[in-house]
Amino acid sequence: MAAHRKSAHRKPKQRPFTGPAARTAATLALAGAATATSATGAGAAPAEPAPTAAQVRAKVDRLYHDAEVATEKYNGAKEKEAAATKAVDTLADEAARRTDRLNTARHALGSMATAQYRTGALDPAVQLALSSDPDSYLERAAHLDRAGDRQASLLSNIRRQLSGIARVKARADQETEALAARRAELDKHRAAIRTKLADARTLLATLTAAERAAYERSADAAHGGSPATSAGGSTTGPDRAVAGAHADRSAPRASVAAPDSRAARAVSFAHGAIGKPYVWGATGPNAFDCSGLTQAAWKAAGVSLPRTTYTQINAGQRVSRSELAPGDLVFFYSGISHVGLYIGGGQMIHAPRPGAPVRIAPIDQMPFAGATRVA
Secondary structure, eight states: OHHHHHHHTSOOOOOOOOTHHHHHHHHHHHHHHHHHHHHHHTTSOOOOOOOOHHHHHHHHHHHHHHHHHHHHHHHHHHHHHHHHHHHHHHHHHHHHHHHHHHHHHHHHHHHHHHHHHHHOOOOHHHHHHHOSOHHHHHHHHHHHHHHHHHHHHHHHHHHHHHHHHHHHHHHHHHHHHHHHHHHHHHHHHHHHHHHHHHHHHHHHHTSOHHHHHHHHHHHHHHTTOOOOBOTTSOBOHHHHHHHHHHHHHHSOOOSSOOSSHHHHHHHHHHHHHTTOOBOTTOBSSSOBOHHHHHHHHHHHTTOOOOSSHHHHTTSEEEEOGGGOOTTOEEEETTTTOEEEEEEETTEEEEOOBTTBOSEEEEGGGSOEEEEEEEO
16 A cells, blocks of 8 residues: 555656657757857847958048048148237237337336435425525426426326237237137147048058059059059059159150240249159148149249148139140149149149159049139
8 A cells, every 4th residue: 555655656757759749849949949049149240341452442542532631721720820820929029019118118207206206395386485596496397397297298108008018918818819729720630631641551551462552553543653663563662752753754744835934933843843752731842742832833933822722722813624724723622622733735743642752643633623823
């Protein structure tokens, strides 16, 4: 009886699935495993494909263009900063001159006051009554009246000087605030340029040596140059600049004559600058950016141009593309962010970008935005 109760509480022995039941269990297990795997990988985004060499080159070109836009803004801010600095210095000089005049007037007033103190200050009627020589006293009294007039005039002059110095200092404070704003703007554009160029270098570093060489060749072809190549076929930095310069210098000069002697001198200067490096913010004589080159070329011809592309375009008479003559300024992109000096035959001399020296190039390589004949 006891044995029977003991066996009644014993768990039934598990038997493995066989047949259809076994197949159903296996199917459910596989489905569960697949679901678990899917859930585990749901949070991980698939890796984005690396950009192609063509995409890298296109982005580098955009970065160089953006850097040039920032360069022209930097040039404009630098021009304003220089003007603000000059204004502050001029006001400081004016304040110093006014302070010197004020000190001179104060010294004269002090000398007069000292003399009066030493002579005493009796009532004029008493002095007349006590005088043994009234005529002589009256003569002295007239001199005292004139001295009093001079004192009043000195006091009035001192008040004017103080008021003038206060006005100059107020203007100097305003100009100093403007100068601080200009310098902050300058720093912003400088940082933007450096960031764009650093990003371009970083992107170029992702290319293989062969891809970088191909990019440099295509960039030089687009900008009218003829790069040097090493024995392995890759373009080298300094050698490329030198060879590009030699290629451009050996190119025949435009047969179209400049309209006048000043334009001829500007074109001649630009030819002499071929091969010199592009450096943002540079105006020569050893390096240039695009507007720095055109400004320097026309300065050599005795004409003062403003500093930036977007101000140079208004420095003369607008001309159409069909009317271009050597010496004209040719502008590119909708934002007027690039400029070159036209030399005839559809060609210009310009400073293209970092790494590409001053060279001859066709004007149809970039979006044409307009042209100006320097007045």
